[in-house]
Amino acid sequence: MDTRHVAAATPKSTSGAKLARTAKFVFRNRALYIMLLPGMLYFLVFKYFPLLGSVIAFQDYNIFKGFWNSEWVGFKWFEQFLSYPNLNRLLTNTLIISFYQIVFTFPAPILLAVLLNELRSMRFKRVVQTVLYLPHFLSWTIVFGFAYMLLSVQTGFVNQAIQALGGEPVSFLQKAEYFRTIIISSGIWKEMGWSAIIFLAAIAGISPSLYEAARIDGAGRFKQFVHITLPGMLPAIMILLLLKIGHILDLGFEQIYLFLNPLTLSTGDVLDTYAYRVGILGGKYSLTTAIGLFKSVIGFLLLVAANRASKATTGEGLY
């Protein structure tokens, strides 16, 4: 085998004893390195190449000239994107949905974990957990299907209820004003239970002796919650909040794309869905890569800023 010769020759050709030892180790354990090769190659090709490929944001990428020969155009696409007439709408939609996610979607599992933790019957707790974790395993397509049927004008449960109460049926999925509400509620429906696991783990990590001491001091369950449970959850809450802030412009393309239709573009078209339409379907590769890069840079800057703010106020941070 070729590798064997190369590895065996290395110790002689280098003077450093450390390097020789390393080479000897690699040679003796070459099976381990050979096993590692396909996996590492996968990450290199499918994760690192696309990251490097982001440079086409600064090129006039041409599919025939390819990555190496396309012309460099500097910040042309960023300028074009920033002067795009609908940019305002895209950014507003993205930020509003993201804001709603932080205000409504983010606290839901925290609240759920607290409520679950306060349950006295372990059997009931397990039943609730089993039910609430289930939607996590369903695809967004299926969740969209459920929402579609539940909100259907002709057969849907929600419109049945509205009509029973004497109202007029509403075609919720075709109305721009309901789009964000539907996105937020279906998001909570799908992931609330599953996301609560991390917070339940954080609560489980709190030392029981703290609760005992508090009880001896006469603290009721509410006081125990405020002074022990909540502070115990704080590190987990802050870390997840910071990560969410870092992804403020990523809203989950898979979900939004499914719910979006021409009638709801005005409130639901976000950076990612625009990038898909114009990039993949429209072939404007460089422009949409610039949008992706713009998103990442903003996300990174926000993450750094939020991390600093969090460290100053709560002492918790990602790094």
Next chain:
Amino acid sequence: MKIRSSFGERCFDVANVAILTLTCILVLLPLMHVVAGSLSATNALIHSQVTIWPVGFNFDNYVLVFRNGTFWQAFGITFIVVALGTLLNMLLTVFTGYPLSKPYLKGRKPFMVFVIFTMIFQAPMIPSYLLVKELGMINSIWALIIPGALSAFNLILCITFFRSLPEELFEAARVDGMSEYRIVWQITLPLSMPIMVTLTLFYAVAHWNNYYSALLYITDAHLRPLQLYLYMLLAQFDTSDSRAHMGSLNTWDVSPQGLQMATIIVATVPILLIYPFVQKHFIKGAMLGSLKE
């Protein structure tokens, strides 16, 4: 443990149980509504009589789904992707995870950083698409398998488990002259069945649920997996495909809603079937993952 609770605390307990029960009902409601609708008579369905219990119980909608060639085509694609994709996933995960679980492996740390970096900086959409295009995988079933051949998250779960196995065991096998490949196959794998089951299910569910790859890489209607087929069935009534359904409506006396509902349920059932078995494994996985973050 008997603790005297105040009146307020007892009120809270009652309210808590009520809130959580209501939450469970809200989560199950859409599922029950769609199951009921899919099993109901068309007349009852279009006259808004079906809530969470079938009215005029029958299987016509399911018969129609299972008589549909396009459905079977999409199902077949998904089946191949789940089977082949999961097999490739497991091979890569085990063989990459084994060396990385050896604390004495030189270069272990840089390799781990190399892996974890990809979890933080995710591959952007357009360059990934162009890569797959350059590799000539657009409109091929490989586009649904190769780009997702290994998950960094699952790899780390696997490494964490392998590290808990006693190294003396491997040492003994090596003394007996076993090659590393045979050690992986005959010692590591049999000892790692719990994590192998977990990871297989993780990957299989991900493949079953995946529509994103198909949305990006598949334009040929014959190669659409089940999830994308379902979306098309729901969202685009004017495709020739759903017109074919409409055409058969008169003979079968079913509504498009009934057919759509039945298709949704058919796509959901496999997940429901494995859910009880995997729940506890998945939760273990989620906990491990949260510790790693």
